[in-house]
Amino acid sequence: MADDPSGWLHVPAPAKLNLFLHITGQRDDGYHNLQTLFQFIDRCDELSFRLRDDDQLTLEPQVDGVAFEDNLIIRAARALQQIGLQQHGNLPGADIRLKKILPMGGGLGGGSSDAATTLLTLNALWQLQLSFNELADIGLRLGADVPVFVRGQAAFAEGVGEQLTPTPQLDEPWYLVVVPQVHVNTGKIFSNKCLTRDTEIINIRTALRREGNNDCQAVVSTLYPEVGKALNLLNNFSHAKLTGTGACIFSSFGSEAEAIRVSDQLPAEYVSFVAKGVNTSPAHKILFRPS
Numbered sequence: 001m002a003d004d005p006s007g008w009l010h011v012p013a014p015a016k017l018n019l020f021l022h023i024t025g026q027r028d029d030g031y032h033n034l035q036t037l038f039q040f041i042d043r044c045d046e047l048s049f050r051l052r053d054d055d056q057l058t059l060e061p062q063v064d065g066v067a068f069e070d071n072l073i074i075r076a077a078r079a080l081q082q083i084g085l086q087q088h089g090n091l092p093g094a095d096i097r098l099k100k101i102l103p104m105g106g107g108l109g110g111g112s113s114d115a116a117t118t119l120l121t122l123n124a125l126w127q128l129q130l131s132f133n134e135l136a137d138i139g140l141r142l143g144a145d146v147p148v149f150v151r152g153q154a155a156f157a158e159g160v161g162e163q164l165t166p167t168p169q170l171d172e173p174w175y176l177v178v179v180p181q182v183h184v185n186t187g188k189i190f191s192n193k194c195l196t197r198d199t200e201i202i203n204i205r206t207a208l209r210r211e212g213n214n215d216c217q218a219v220v221s222t223l224y225p226e227v228g229k230a231l232n233l234l235n236n237f238s239h240a241k242l243t244g245t246g247a248c249i250f251s252s253f254g255s256e257a258e259a260i261r262v263s264d265q266l267p268a269e270y271v272s273f274v275a276k277g278v279n280t281s282p283a284h285k286i287l288f289r290p291s
């Protein structure tokens with residue numbers, strides 16, 4: 001593990017891309033059934049953890065606009081702490097530091113990934129020995145995207161995103177990710193009446209063979225014109241797609257140099273970054289690397 005002499009354990013929380021996102025129906029509880037292909041990128045929030053002498057949880061710095069108890073990091077830690085207390089009777093608290101790199105409301109799953117890294121790391125530090133299945137179940141209650149980050153493998157996902165089939169065979173290209181400066185509200189997109197919810201269900205072989213679309217793209221582009229504008233711009237260079245419910249869009253390239261060349265041609269007001277697609281979560285690479 002990425003330990004340092006001062007006792008802090010440093011573990012990344014990577015972003016994900018939805019290489020396609022099909023909405024295939026809606027459940028009675030309002031949630032949508034979807035099919036999607038998740039891949040991680042090596043762009044990450046940076047979290048650090050240290051056990052305390054008392055039983056408190058702390059988080060520094062706080063995330064702007066998110067109350068301490070609402071932060072997915074604290075919600076994940078509390079959920080695990082409750083289980084740990086039942087198992088062990090008492091548990092030390094933890095200091096957690098967060099360097100927020102991933103844009104919020106960007107469709108990159110940053111909050112979900114922070115939650116998953118917290119579950120995985122505190123499970124190890126508190127020696128709870130919960131399985132990935134148990135951690136993914138806890139994570140699903142925090143958000144639909146948490147389980148894929150807990151399991152840490154690129155995957156074809158069904159249900160609300162929790163039924164995962166690993167896809168280690170995916171290419172690992174370079175991505176140019178454009179970050180329109182708007183915060184998309186996921187609930188607002190899923191409740192929009194113009195969203196199509198009847199895309200044909202496909203099997204994993206088809207999913208891996210053909211390039212799917214993002215069914216949220218049309219609605220997001222209408223509600224957030226900055227996203228539509230960025231899609232049009234990037235499409236001039238390479239096929240561009242929305243990730244999740246946006247706002248971020250991405251294109252894939254065979255090399256880092258090609259991705260950088262396109263990013264250099266974007267007008268200066270566009271925020272973007274280049275990252276590598278990876279089929280194993282960088283958090284897993286740190287926490288579970290052979291010693």
Ligand SMILES: C[C@](O)(CO)[C@H](O)COP(=O)(O)OP(=O)(O)OC[C@H]1O[C@@H](n2ccc(N)nc2=O)[C@H](O)[C@@H]1O
Pocket residue numbers: 018021030031032033034036107112142143144145146159160161186187188190244245
């Ligand atoms: C669009 C994706 O990013 C694809 O990876 C995820 O499905 C969204 O996952 P997430 O951000 O973790 O979303 P959640 O926090 O679980 O849900 C936010 C809101 O979006 C709606 N929602 C979300 C996921 C889903 N499959 N159907 C929905 O209708 C619900 O109204 C929910 O209250």
Ligand SMILES: Nc1ncnc2c1ncn2[C@@H]1O[C@H](COP(=O)(O)OP(=O)(O)OP(=O)(O)O)[C@@H](O)[C@H]1O
Pocket residue numbers: 063065066070071072073103104105106107108109110111112114115145186244245246247
């Ligand atoms: N640690 C956290 N980091 C980011 N957002 C958080 C965190 N904890 C709670 N949130 C809340 O979760 C919301 C969604 O954040 P997130 O960055 O995961 O969005 P997203 O990338 O659009 O996610 P998704 O792709 O899963 O829809 C934020 O607007 C914020 O209110």
